[in-house]
Structures are given as structure tokens and as C-alpha cells.
Amino acid sequence: MEYFAHETAIVDEGCTIGNGTKIWHFSHIMSGCIIGESCNIGQNVVISPAVILGKNVKIQNNVSVYTGVICEDDVFLGPSMVFTNVINPRSHVSRKSEYAQTIVRKGASIGANATVVCGNEIGEYALIGAGAVITKPVKPFALVVGNPARQIGWVSENGLKLQFDTNNIAVCPETGQEYELKGTSVLRLK
DSSP states (O other): OEEEEOTTHHHHHHHEEEEEEOOTTTTOOOOOOOOOOEEOOOOTTTETOOOOOOOOOOEEEEEEETTHHHHHHOOOEEETEEEOOOOOOOBBBBBGOOOOEEEEEETOOOTOOOOOOTTTBBBBTTOOOOOOOOOOOOOOOOOETTTEEEEEEEBBBTBBBBBOOSEEEEEOOTTTOOEEETTTTTOOOO
């Protein structure tokens, strides 16, 4: 497979890295991880063992993606955002067998300096604001901000805020895609 790794990047043996992926300065890709095609891994990024990244995942500078994290296709991880992988870490207690899985679903974006507490799923196309602290699962298309994070609205696949009419239908102003609010969930119609 053909990918680019900057001369200062470290890529351990036993990784699977897709075609067209770029790995930039001072990043470390550890053995046993799977990285899809056309990913972009910024400077000073660590991808830990057993991490799975789908296609076209964009990871900005200074991010550590720890064991237990799975990012589906088209995920965006903002600069210096943080994943955890143990609920109650202690220096003197080894809890490597207790890593909690965190799944970031297709098309979701996590803003700069946000923190995702392990074991929480981020839904498809969700948008996590900069500096948010995720302490519970996030629904597909949800817009969440704050510490602890709270939902303040819904976004389209392109990340634009959705305004629902009296029939609970919203249209993305950029793409014309239609969405329906059903109870506490949003579905894309067309």
C-alpha cells in the first residue's frame, strides 16, 4: 500500500495503512492499528494499538487516539481534542484490561480542545463544539457544546444548523437535503 509518512514520523511494524493516507511530523503510529484510505494525520499525533480509523479521517495536530477508539469514515478530530480510555485511571493500578470502547460514527466532527470520556458513542454527523466535555452518548446530527456538554440543536451532514418548521421538517441551506425531527431523533429524508 502506498501512503506518505514524514521522515520524523514513526510507523511501527504491524500497522495497516490505506492508500493515499498522509502522516505528518513527529506522529507515532503504533502496531496493530488499522488506518483507512485517504486519512490525514497531523503533527504530533499518536495512534495507539488496536485503534481503527475509517476512510478520509482527518486528525488535526496534538491528538492522541487511544486503544478502544474506533472512528468511522469521514470523521474530523480537531486540534488538541482528547479521548480517554479508562474511567478511573490511577498511576499505581494497571487497568489496561478495562479500556472502554468509544465509537465516533460516520461524518461526526469533534472541535478543538474537546474531551470525550471513554465509553460514549458519538452519532453520525454529530458536531461537538470546541472545548466541550462529552460525558454521555451523543445522538446523530446533534449539536453539543459546553462542560458538561449539552445538546443545543441539530445540524445537517454538512454541519449547518437545522431549523425545523411546524411539520418538523428542516432543509439544509447548503445542499437542499431534507431532515425530519421524530421525537428526540433526526433522520435524513433525501
